[in-house]
Every structure is written in C-alpha cells, then in structure tokens.
Amino acid sequence: MASLTPILLLGAGRMGGALISGWRSAGTFKDADLMVRDPHPGPEAAVLAQPDDAGLAQAKTVLLAVKPQLWRAAAAIAPHLAPDAVIVSIAAGVGLNDIAQAFGGRRVARVMPNTAVAINQGVASLYAPDPEARARAEAMFAPVAKVVPLESEDLMHAATAVAGSGPAYLYAFVEALAAAGLEAGLTAEAASDMARSMVIGSAALMARSDEDPAELRRQVTSPGGTTQAALEVLTPPLGPLMTDAVAAAVRRSRELG
Ligand SMILES: NC(=O)C1=CN([C@@H]2O[C@H](COP(=O)(O)OP(=O)(O)OC[C@H]3O[C@@H](n4cnc5c(N)ncnc54)[C@H](O)[C@@H]3O)[C@@H](O)[C@H]2O)C=CC1
Ligand SMILES: O=C(O)[C@@H]1CCC=N1
Structure with a gap:
C-alpha cells in the first residue's frame, strides 16, 4: 500500500469528528497527517489544517464525509486533487x-x-474492489472499528440499516425504557440512571462473554418470572418491528443514492 497520509476530511461534522477523536485516542494518525475541507467543521477538526485549493493536491486519501444530499457539491474539489488520490466514502x-x-x-x-469509532469500538462495513483503496480503508478503520468486509456493494444498504443507524435504535430503546420506568412510578432521574446503566452493563457483559445474545437472554429469564412476563409482551412485536425498521432504512439508503 502506498502512503495514505495526508488524509483530507471532506466534511468534518459528527461522523468525521467521531473518526478524528478515535484516531487521536488510538494514535492512528498525528493531527499533522489530517486536513479538512468543510465550511463549518466540528470542534474535533478545529486544530487541523484547512488547505486552499492548491493545497488539496497534497492529499493522498480523501474521506468523503458530507451528507449524501450534498456529496456532488463537495466533489467539485476533484480537479484540485492529485491524480492518484484515493477516495474513501462513508x-x-x-x-x-x-x-x-x-x-x-x-x-x-x-x-x-x-x-x-470515537471510542475505538465502532463497526465498519467495507466494500472496495480495488486492492489499494481497500487497503487504505482498512488502515483507516481497523484501529477504531471491527471491520466487516462485504462481498457486494448492494449489501451496503443492509449494513447501513443494521450498524450505521443501529446506535440510534439502541438509544431510542433506552429513552423508551426510561419513559416506561417513569410511568411505573420511578423518578425521572432514577429511571434514566437505570435504563442507561442497564444497557451499558449488559453490552459490556456481552462483549466479555462467549455466549450469544439468545443464551444471555435465557440467563436473565426465570421460567414464570418477571422477565418472561415482559418478553411475552415485547418479543412478538419486536421481531417483525425490527424487520420493518431495517427494511425502511434499507429503502431510504437506496433512495439516497
Ligand atoms: N452520523 C452517523 O452516525 C453516520 C453518518 N454516516 C455518513 O456520514 C456522512 C456525514 O454525516 P454526519 O457527519 O452525520 O453529518 P454532519 O452534517 O454532522 O457533517 C457533515 C459535514 O459536511 C460539511 N459540508 C457540507 N457541505 C460541504 C462541502 N461542500 N464540502 C465540505 N464539507 C461540507 C458540513 O459543514 C458538516 O460539517 C453522511 O453521508 C452520512 O450518511 C455514516 C455512518 C454513520
Ligand atoms: O441516518 C443516516 O442517514 C446516517 C447513515 C447511518 C447513520 N446515519
């Protein structure tokens, strides 16, 4: 693989900023290896170089990290890039x-x-038929994420729906659980503390355990107990609902192109 730095972040908002944080804490790149082109960069990018058009030719790799609706406008920098610059798009x-x-x-x-990725615990699906582009993308994401290679580009829609959007589903679950705890009589603070701490601890337990989620669920569920009572309400709608939710995100991913 040729040298991949300097890397130009074309867009350094929430996701670009999360990557900068992750690279900093993993020691993947020095700030001097990164540059930014963004009219309103986020705080993580504040100390990074912001090259003029002539300076863009220095970039060996370009991380395309603008909203899908704006990517064509961002691509207007293309004539200023070096001919062998490689594009890594998220x-x-x-x-x-x-x-x-x-x-x-x-x-x-x-x-x-x-x-x-901001805390080096991301997941990053990767599709790149070109070996050099694939090697650079791996070098950028492996230090901050579990890299999952995809065999076909079409699977990127499903990967987006499961892993890209997935954190929002989990946070929505925490919100809903805390709201239900409030409804059941807890104070707002206690309900929020319980819902957050439960998810953080359970995720950490899953990370350390060799058991799959189904077995971890069984370990909590006493026959005829409280968990079974709640799962009998939750599980029948959750499966089809999750399938519908992921299908909706896949549909939207296809539309965004
Ligand atoms: N936020 C997330 O959890 C994830 C986002 N993505 C993808 O990452 C991309 C960026 O998303 P976010 O960071 O959430 O959006 P964001 O809105 O936080 O950041 C986008 C940045 O692009 C900048 N920008 C707008 N026009 C530009 C231009 N012409 N040239 C350079 N920069 C420009 C904006 O000023 C902003 O700072 C999107 O394509 C999204 O699909 C992918 C995975 C997860
Ligand atoms: O919501 C979105 O469209 C982006 C892609 C995955 C996460 N955020």
Whole structure:
C-alpha cells in the first residue's frame, strides 16, 4: 500500500469528528497527517489544517464525509486533487461508480461506520474492489472499528440499516425504557440512571462473554418470572418491528443514492 497520509476530511461534522477523536485516542494518525475541507467543521477538526485549493493536491486519501444530499457539491474539489488520490466514502447510499465518476475516475472504497469509532469500538462495513483503496480503508478503520468486509456493494444498504443507524435504535430503546420506568412510578432521574446503566452493563457483559445474545437472554429469564412476563409482551412485536425498521432504512439508503 502506498502512503495514505495526508488524509483530507471532506466534511468534518459528527461522523468525521467521531473518526478524528478515535484516531487521536488510538494514535492512528498525528493531527499533522489530517486536513479538512468543510465550511463549518466540528470542534474535533478545529486544530487541523484547512488547505486552499492548491493545497488539496497534497492529499493522498480523501474521506468523503458530507451528507449524501450534498456529496456532488463537495466533489467539485476533484480537479484540485492529485491524480492518484484515493477516495474513501462513508456517505450512506451513494454508489461507488457514481463517486468514481464525480472524482475523475479515481479509485474508491466505500465504508459504513458508526459513531462508536470515537471510542475505538465502532463497526465498519467495507466494500472496495480495488486492492489499494481497500487497503487504505482498512488502515483507516481497523484501529477504531471491527471491520466487516462485504462481498457486494448492494449489501451496503443492509449494513447501513443494521450498524450505521443501529446506535440510534439502541438509544431510542433506552429513552423508551426510561419513559416506561417513569410511568411505573420511578423518578425521572432514577429511571434514566437505570435504563442507561442497564444497557451499558449488559453490552459490556456481552462483549466479555462467549455466549450469544439468545443464551444471555435465557440467563436473565426465570421460567414464570418477571422477565418472561415482559418478553411475552415485547418479543412478538419486536421481531417483525425490527424487520420493518431495517427494511425502511434499507429503502431510504437506496433512495439516497
Ligand atoms: N452520523 C452517523 O452516525 C453516520 C453518518 N454516516 C455518513 O456520514 C456522512 C456525514 O454525516 P454526519 O457527519 O452525520 O453529518 P454532519 O452534517 O454532522 O457533517 C457533515 C459535514 O459536511 C460539511 N459540508 C457540507 N457541505 C460541504 C462541502 N461542500 N464540502 C465540505 N464539507 C461540507 C458540513 O459543514 C458538516 O460539517 C453522511 O453521508 C452520512 O450518511 C455514516 C455512518 C454513520
Ligand atoms: O441516518 C443516516 O442517514 C446516517 C447513515 C447511518 C447513520 N446515519
């Protein structure tokens, strides 16, 4: 693999900022290895170089991290990039061939990360038929995420729906559980503390356990007990609801391209 730095973050908002934080804490890149092009960069990017158009030619790798609706405007920098610059896109739904075309035929990798890259515990699905683009994307994401290679680009929609959007489903679950605790008589503070701490502890337990989630669930569920009573309410709708939710995110990912 050729040198992948300096890396230009084309867009440094929430996801670009999460990556900068993750790279900093993992020691993956020095700040001097990173540059930013963003009219309103987030706080994580504040100390990074913001090259003028001539300076863009220094970038060896470009991380495309703007909203999918804005990516074509962002790609207007293409004529200023070095001919051998490689594009690594995290934009949901935007196809590899479209990106390659907009960036003058440069090599492209697609990655779908999630915000937990900020603490080096993300998951990042990767699709890149070009070996050099794949190697660079792996070098960027492996230090901060579990990298999951995809065999076909079409699977990127499902990866987005499960792992990219997934953190929001979990946070929505915590919100709903805390609201239900309040309804059941707890104070707002106690309900929130319980819901948050329960998810954090249970996720940590899953991380350390060799058991799959179904077995961990069984370990909590006493026959005829409270958990079984709650799961009998929750589980029948949860399966089909989750299937519908993931299908809705897949549909939206297809539309965004
Ligand atoms: N937020 C998340 O959890 C995830 C987001 N993504 C993808 O990451 C991309 C960015 O999402 P967020 O960081 O959430 O959005 P964001 O809105 O927080 O950040 C986007 C940044 O792009 C900048 N920008 C807008 N136009 C630009 C241009 N022409 N040139 C350069 N920069 C420009 C904005 O100022 C902003 O700072 C999206 O394509 C999204 O699909 C992927 C995985 C997870
Ligand atoms: O909501 C979105 O469209 C982006 C993609 C995955 C997470 N956030």
